[in-house]
Amino acid sequence: xxxxxxxxxxxxxxxxGGRIGTVCAILRADMPMxxxxxxxxxxxxxxxxxxxNTGEGPGDVMATAPHVSALSTYEASIGxxxxxxxxxxxxxxxxEMFLVxxxxxxxxxxxxxxxxxxxxxxxxxxxxxxxxxxxxxQVPFGxxxxxxxxxxxTVGARAVRDDGMVLDDLEPTPVSFRVKPSLIVxxxxxxxxxxxxxxxxxxxxxxxxxxVEAVGFEPESFTYTISFPTLDREPVSxxxxxxxxxxxxxESGDFVFPQVPPQALSYxxxxxxxxxxxxxxxxxxxxxxxxHRPLEVYYNGNVGVAEIFAPVPVSSCIPGGVNGRSVSYNxxxxxxRTRSYSVNWNENWLSSHTxxxxxxxxxxxxxxxxVGFATTDGESFTWSLGGEINSSFGLSEMVKVGVKxxxxxxxxxxxxxxxxxxxTEGLNASETTTDTNSVSESxxxxxxxxxxxxxxxxxxxxxxxxxxVIADTFGVFYRQTVRLRRSAALVAYNQCGAAAVxxxxxxxxxxxxxxxxxxxxxPPLPESNLPQAECLISPCAGE
Numbered sequence: 001x002x003x004x005x006x007x008x009x010x011x012x013x014x015x016x017g018g019r020i021g022t023v024c025a026i027l028r029a030d031m032p033m034x035x036x037x038x039x040x041x042x043x044x045x046x047x048x049x050x051x052x053n054t055g056e057g058p059g060d061v062m063a064t065a066p067h068v069s070a071l072s073t074y075e076a077s078i079g080x081x082x083x084x085x086x087x088x089x090x091x092x093x094x095x096e097m098f099l100v101x102x103x104x105x106x107x108x109x110x111x112x113x114x115x116x117x118x119x120x121x122x123x124x125x126x127x128x129x130x131x132x133x134x135x136x137x138q139v140p141f142g143x144x145x146x147x148x149x150x151x152x153x154t155v156g157a158r159a160v161r162d163d164g165m166v167l168d169d170l171e172p173t174p175v176s177f178r179v180k181p182s183l184i185v186x187x188x189x190x191x192x193x194x195x196x197x198x199x200x201x202x203x204x205x206x207x208x209x210x211x212v213e214a215v216g217f218e219p220e221s222f223t224y225t226i227s228f229p230t231l232d233r234e235p236v237s238x239x240x241x242x243x244x245x246x247x248x249x250x251e252s253g254d255f256v257f258p259q260v261p262p263q264a265l266s267y268x269x270x271x272x273x274x275x276x277x278x279x280x281x282x283x284x285x286x287x288x289x290x291x292h293r294p295l296e297v298y299y300n301g302n303v304g305v306a307e308i309f310a311p312v313p314v315s316s317c318i319p320g321g322v323n324g325r326s327v328s329y330n331x332x333x334x335x336x337r338t339r340s341y342s343v344n345w346n347e348n349w350l351s352s353h354t355x356x357x358x359x360x361x362x363x364x365x366x367x368x369x370x371v372g373f374a375t376t377d378g379e380s381f382t383w384s385l386g387g388e389i390n391s392s393f394g395l396s397e398m399v400k401v402g403v404k405x406x407x408x409x410x411x412x413x414x415x416x417x418x419x420x421x422x423x424t425e426g427l428n429a430s431e432t433t434t435d436t437n438s439v440s441e442s443x444x445x446x447x448x449x450x451x452x453x454x455x456x457x458x459x460x461x462x463x464x465x466x467x468x469v470i471a472d473t474f475g476v477f478y479r480q481t482v483r484l485r486r487s488a489a490l491v492a493y494n495q496c497g498a499a500a501v502x503x504x505x506x507x508x509x510x511x512x513x514x515x516x517x518x519x520x521x522x523p524p525l526p527e528s529n530l531p532q533a534e535c536l537i538s539p540c541a542g543e
Contacts, residue, residue, distance in 0.1 A: 104151070186198075191253050203292060265402055270289075298402065312480070314477050321471065371493070477516055
């Protein structure tokens with residue numbers, strides 16, 4: 001028989017050799033609602049996941065189903081770190097982990113709410129999860145009604161593997177969990193914005209307004225602190241007396257996240273709100289938030305071979321003699337190649353969000369919660385949230401950090417018009433609030449302006465490569481150059497943190513490989529073992 005596993009998953013109950021196992025398949029949003037196709041999809045998932053019940057392979061569902069044994073605490077205020085202990089939790093590189101609560105939530109005033117909810121969790125190791133979604137913006141069990149109370153029911157783990165299989169805890173653990181009086185963050189947004197909910201990422205250099213509510217206690221004071229673990233900066237704190245259970249800070253722009261350092265793509269900040277009650281108790285809510293530039297390069301580590309150059313001999317004939325000899329590669333001459341990157345803008349975005357820096361204002365602010373940008377050459381940008389210019393940055397510096405490649409800018413920029421050819425798959429799910437596509441698929445896929453800069457890099461192949469020229473043969477060292485293509489996305493954030501891909505970035509890099517070729521005579525030169533020249537992504541040498 002089958003039933004739905006929450007909103008995202010579908011479950012098939014398998015009776016496998018007298019043991020009950022569960023296999024789940026991901027339901028795609030575009031899957032036709034056809035019962036036969038649905039059942040066949042589940043059976044296919046089952047055949048992949050339940051090939052064995054011996055516990056000896058990855059297909060053994062019973063052996064890999066996660067299980068929750070205990071929580072680090074059974075009462076906590078919103079924003080407290082809660083750890084979950086158990087077994088068979090997926091690692092971060094293997095998939096995602098969730099906590100599934102089923103039961104009832106009874107508030108202190110007696111209101112009862114049914115709970116059947118799934119919450120994000122972060123895997124520390126195979127036996128520990130962190131319940132990162134326990135706050136700070138709401139009581140997780142309240143379904144829109146934030147109040148202290150007690151959850152009674154069960155908690156289990158759900159593992160969603162990278163191959164799409166979903167494994168549910170077969171024996172959820174009974175728990176009684178009390179949500180203590182808490183501080184709920186009601187607002188976190190730039191002072192110039194009007195976001196519908198607290199933002200999920202912040203912009204460096206912008207002033208923020210934070211509003212909180214004391215739930216279940218009478219506050220006497222509030223203290224707001226932003227700390228920066230990765231920056232060499234002192235925390236920023238604001239403290240004042242309470243005027244009721246609602247409170248806020250930053251209306252005058254005095255609560256600012258620092259600019260993102262030049263050498264960093266972003267940084268993490270910790271926002272802590274502390275309140276002392278009229279009875280002397282202290283309540284704290286703390287959470288982390290990523291701080292970004294309003295325009296940044298996102299690179300997911302992809303790399304492909306674009307061009308293989310013909311192997312080039314870099315030594316003369318080396319005789320093996322009567323007894324043979326060991327030889328080591330020694331780079332006698334350095335080959336220099338030009339690394340470069342190009343940016344293919346979405347022309348619609350560029351024309352509607354940027355103007356010459358000599359203009360009295362920047363475009364983009366007429367959008368709801370927009371960020372204004374100004375540029376004269378597509379390389380140097382300034383940005384604004386409606387007042388004075390907040391900051392400036394160079395596009396080449398962002399590419400350096402985003403692609404994590406070492407190169408420098410030289411020469412003058414060049415211009416050409418082209419259409420976007422490569423699709424960028426989108427942003428990291430943990431950092432994204434909006435699904436994104438490449439510029440060729442957004443805003444009608446209009447052509448963008450392409451800018452490119454050239455940089456030089458010389459890479460010397462070291463002496464670590466060695467081999468043996470056997471007796472009565474000859475050896476010749478070869479070196480081969482390979483051009484690599486890395487594709488990234490240029491992402492723009494509005495004041496509320498919503499992301500949009502506004503350009504595709506293509507970066508060409510080079511690597512070098514040596515080889516020792518052997519032959520019975522020399523000349524002619526022995527043929528190299530390296531692959532033949534091939535053009536995989538244009539433009540290539542000679543085109």
